[in-house]
Amino acid sequence: MKLDRKEYRALCKEQEPSSPSRRTVPAAFAVGGALCLLGQVLRTLFENMGLDEKAAGTAVSISLIFLGVALTALRLFEKIAKFAGAGTLVPITGFANAIASPALEFKTEGFVLGTCVKMFTIAGPVLTWGISASVVYGLALWLAEVMG
Amino acid sequence: MMYVKAFLVGGVICALSQVLIDRTRLTPARILSAYVVLGVILSGVGIWGPVVEFAGTGATVPLLGFGHTMAEGVKTAVREQGVLGAFTGGLTASAGGIAAAVFFSLLAAFLFQPGDRS
Amino acid sequence: MSRSGDTLFFETPVWVNTWAAAVGTKEGQGPLGSYFDYVTRDNRFGKKTWEQAESRMIGLACEAALAKTGLELSQIDCALGGDLLNQCISTGFAARGLGLPYFGLYGACSTMAESLILGSVLVSGGFARRTLCLASSHFCSAERQYRYPLEYGGQRPPTAQWTATACGAAVLQNEKTAVGITAATPGRVYDPGITDAGNMGAAMAQSAYETLRTFFRDSGTGPKDYDLMITGDLASVGHGVVTELFRRDGMELGDRYQDCGMLLYDQSQDVHAGASGCGCSAAVLCGRILPDLASGKLKKVLFCGTGAMMSPTSANQGESIPGICHLVCLEGGL
Numbered sequence: 001m002k003l004d005r006k007e008y009r010a011l012c013k014e015q016e017p018s019s020p021s022r023r024t025v026p027a028a029f030a031v032g033g034a035l036c037l038l039g040q041v042l043r044t045l046f047e048n049m050g051l052d053e054k055a056a057g058t059a060v061s062i063s064l065i066f067l068g069v070a071l072t073a074l075r076l077f078e079k080i081a082k083f084a085g086a087g088t089l090v091p092i093t094g095f096a097n098a099i100a101s102p103a104l105e106f107k108t109e110g111f112v113l114g115t116c117v118k119m120f121t122i123a124g125p126v127l128t129w130g131i132s133a134s135v136v137y138g139l140a141l142w143l144a145e146v147m148g
Numbered sequence: 149m150m151y152v153k154a155f156l157v158g159g160v161i162c163a164l165s166q167v168l169i170d171r172t173r174l175t176p177a178r179i180l181s182a183y184v185v186l187g188v189i190l191s192g193v194g195i196w197g198p199v200v201e202f203a204g205t206g207a208t209v210p211l212l213g214f215g216h217t218m219a220e221g222v223k224t225a226v227r228e229q230g231v232l233g234a235f236t237g238g239l240t241a242s243a244g245g246i247a248a249a250v251f252f253s254l255l256a257a258f259l260f261q262p263g264d265r266s
Numbered sequence: 267m268s269r270s271g272d273t274l275f276f277e278t279p280v281w282v283n284t285w286a287a288a289v290g291t292k293e294g295q296g297p298l299g300s301y302f303d304y305v306t307r308d309n310r311f312g313k314k315t316w317e318q319a320e321s322r323m324i325g326l327a328c329e330a331a332l333a334k335t336g337l338e339l340s341q342i343d344c345a346l347g348g349d350l351l352n353q354c355i356s357t358g359f360a361a362r363g364l365g366l367p368y369f370g371l372y373g374a375c376s377t378m379a380e381s382l383i384l385g386s387v388l389v390s391g392g393f394a395r396r397t398l399c400l401a402s403s404h405f406c407s408a409e410r411q412y413r414y415p416l417e418y419g420g421q422r423p424p425t426a427q428w429t430a431t432a433c434g435a436a437v438l439q440n441e442k443t444a445v446g447i448t449a450a451t452p453g454r455v456y457d458p459g460i461t462d463a464g465n466m467g468a469a470m471a472q473s474a475y476e477t478l479r480t481f482f483r484d485s486g487t488g489p490k491d492y493d494l495m496i497t498g499d500l501a502s503v504g505h506g507v508v509t510e511l512f513r514r515d516g517m518e519l520g521d522r523y524q525d526c527g528m529l530l531y532d533q534s535q536d537v538h539a540g541a542s543g544c545g546c547s548a549a550v551l552c553g554r555i556l557p558d559l560a561s562g563k564l565k566k567v568l569f570c571g572t573g574a575m576m577s578p579t580s581a582n583q584g585e586s587i588p589g590i591c592h593l594v595c596l597e598g599g600l
Contacts, residue, residue, distance in 0.1 A: 003472060003511075005458055008459070009458070009459070009460070011511070012460070012468035012503065014506075015468070015503045015504075015507050016503055017424040017502070017503075017539070018424075019170050019171070019424070020170065021166070021170045021171075024166050024170060026163070027166075028159075028162040028163050028165065029159040029162060029166075032159050032161065032165075033155040033156065033159025033162070035158065036154045036155060036158025036209045037154050037155040037205075039154065039158075039208070040154035040155075040205040040206070042205075043204065043205055057208060057217070058245070059244075060205060060208075060209070061209075062244055062245065062248040064209065065245055065249050066248065069249070069252040069253055069255075070256075072256065072419075073260040075265075075417060077417065077419045078420075081421070085169060085421045086162045086166035086168075086179075087159075087162045087166070088419055089169075089176055089180070089419065089420070090179075090180075090183065090210045091158070091209045091210050092210075092213070094176070094180065094211070095214070095249060096249050096252070096253075098177075098180070099250060100249075100252065100417070101414070101417035102418070103253040103257040104253075104256055104257050104260060104261075104262045104415070105415030105416055105417060107257045108316075115254065115257045119250065119253060122176065122177050122414070125178075125180075126177065126184055129184055129185050130187075130188070130215060131218075131239060133189070133215065133238075134188055134215075134219060134237065134239075135222075135234055137188055137189075137192050137219055137234075138225065138233060138234025138235065138237055138238065139234045141223060141234070142230060142233070142234050145226070145230075173462060262415075263417060264406060264416070266405035266431055
């Protein structure tokens with residue numbers, strides 16, 4: 001029979017396994033929630049140590065990033081992430097894993113051209129977009145101020 | 149109470165992201181980039197501030213919080229230094245996290261071997 | 267040798283002298299584990315990089331194949347093979363060790379069938395007494411090139427396939443054995459417009475359907491004339507699509523239609539839709555199909571290597587995924 005692309009795609013759709021969301025969404029909720037809870041516990045701890053709110057926030061980020069990198073280095077991160085999905089990807093641990101995993105993986109190509117170049121293959125866009133959005137926002141704020 | 153709110157709000161953000169991943173097959177780099185930008189926007193229009201007040205780390209630990217931190221930093225910097233602040237504020241506020249991620253990753257690459265997954 | 271339509275017919279078959287498969291640990295734990303000649307305990311094969319590991323695996327498969335019938339490298343006139351890596355480095359580096367005249371092939375996951383066709387043509391045309399045909403893939407080297415670092419925490423969609431760590435090697439010759447290649451159809455490239463790199467089976471299924479149909483037309487035969495029709499690595503999604511396409515043509519393929527990608531692992535091994543990679547069909551052919559042909563358990567088999575002709579560059583540029591399927595007709599118990 002002659003194949004029509006639309007018909008073909010419909011045929012493929014029929015053969016595809018159903019979406020795994022019933023399992024993945026609760027897993028993402030539980031793990032993502034737990035990481036945020038851990039962040040809150042750390043924040044209380046840092047505040048009790050005398051850090052102000054802003055400093056405590058930065059300390060929480062650094063701690064969770066350390067956790068993400070350490071789990072990546074110990075090869076545990078991808079095992080947890082396979083189950084947790086967005087639960088480990090969306091919290092800042094996902095950002096840490098995005099930088100640590102290529103850094104480790106591509107060390108076979110050398111520390112400069114492997115690790116350091118590839119370090120930003122996944123996280124590069126996140127930094128670029130984040131920085132650019134903040135600059136645009138800053139310019140908008142400044143313009144608003146100048147225009148009165 | 150703050151612990152419960154952090155868990156619930158953080159959990160809901162991750163669950164919604166999972167729905168997005170399952171439905172659209174957007175790549176992680178796209179989702180994370182979108183979240184950081186969205187964080188800057190939500191913070192800028194004054195929505196994310198109250199959410200952070202309410203849920204604490206439930207709103208700051210997801211990458212939206214990264215955008216929020218940058219937006220807050222820019223706001224302060226522009227107030228203090230004018231147009232220069234638009235360029236320094238975002239990275240200054242997020243410097244701790246970025247430096248930590250880069251440095252710890254380099255350290256991990258020095259100390260550990262990449263692993264087999266198959 | 268003659269030709270009808272796209273199909274080449276070897277009136278004097280090209281004979282298969284020997285074969286062997288070397289595989290990784292996960293493949294060794296799968297349902298076909300006991301059929302493979304070499305199952306490694308270390309997916310690094312004692313090497314420093316994944317690329318070197320894959321080269322070593324290729325070397326092991328060749329050594330095992332030659333040892334079976336006591337062949338020497340000097341009795342082979344040329345080697346043809348390929349893998350999934352940029353510039354086919356694993357096979358090229360393995361060929362450095364073989365010291366034979368060497369053709370590097372790229373047919374994505376259809377490479378084993380491609381090398382068998384070209385190897386047969388060389389033997390049948392009298393340009394070589396014996397050719398060594400092989401194909402390999404390694405999960406770790408492919409993953410870091412095509413997708414993400416191995417330590418990256420991501421989820422695979424349910425349609426995704428698992429690149430097999432496996433290599434198959436076979437020696438073709440002009441002296442009679444129990445197994446021969448009697449016909450072959452080099453595939454054309456078809457593109458049904460699938461853009462999701464996590465759904466390769468769907469992208470390749472059309473090419474498998476078209477090549478099989480071309481072969482049936484050129485040879486004047488039908489599905490009922492074969493004990494086994496086996497596609498390379500369409501996995502569950504693509505296998506279902508091919509079955510359905512033939513059903514719409516009024517042909518039931520039934521149990522005689524199988525897919526290498528669905529045989530290599532079992533459900534508990536968490537590989538989603540099934541296996542993929544050049545090594546998948548190569549190892550299933552050399553581990554399971556060729557021995558069954560030699561013993562006479564199988565008489566006529568259509569081995570259809572399937573490949574997705576895409577790269578990360580084409581995917582990023584928004585291109586759809588074209589597929590190819592090369593068919594080889596094998597007869598056993600001769």
